[in-house]
Amino acid sequence: MARAVSLADELYDKLKAEIISGTIAPGTRLPSQKSIATTQEVSRTVVREAVARLEAQGFARSRQGSGVFVTEGARYRAFQVTREELSELGEIVRLLEMRLAIETEMAGLAAARRDQADVDAMRAAMRQMAEVCEDPAAYASADAQFHMAIAQATKNPYFARFIDFLGIRLVPPRNLYLRDQPGEAHDHYVAKVRAEHEAILAAIVRMDITGARDAARHHMTESLSRHSELGAAMTTG
Incomplete structure (x- = not known):
């Protein structure tokens, strides 16, 4: 077979x-x-x-x-990102590399063009993440909603279409990264990601274009670093 x-x-x-x-x-x-x-x-x-x-x-x-x-x-x-591809850590790292560039500029545009409804949508996604933080899959879905709200705030439908295309594949569930780590590790991860999201949101609220880009770049770089380190550990382990 x-x-x-x-x-x-x-x-x-x-x-x-x-x-x-x-x-x-x-x-x-x-x-x-x-x-x-x-x-x-x-x-x-x-x-x-x-x-x-x-x-x-x-x-x-x-x-x-x-x-x-x-x-x-x-x-x-020709461009496809399938669920099967994202079962492999190496493919997740490659997707994160691509997202680093896209999300950096997306956050900058969102800061320049956002309205109150956009800010409310981002805050709602943040609240949802806090409510479902014990469920990695639900948390990843809420995380994706946060990034979709940023995409919609750009007022450029292509960003929203791209984020919608990626869907849940946009955010690798933390149980892939943390695997068999204790609950404390999950709590630390949630707190760290929340702080990264809050920095992006705060810059967008201030309409600070440079700050939003920097915060988004930092968030994506940290995510890329976490999964790259995991890949290296799995290779040598």
């Missing part, structure tokens, strides 16, 4: 690469599963799984009685 999954991954990656490169053009009907199985020397089951993944990711669409076609604009769907 493991080999079949591997072959499906390989075929999916190959077909996706051809779609993104334009080798298989938008609107093109994919060859039949039988034809793909023959040319790629794999089973129909492998083809079925690979094509299903293309459809799930928006690269292809099935038309009743006509076959499977490459979607218009499919080549622009």
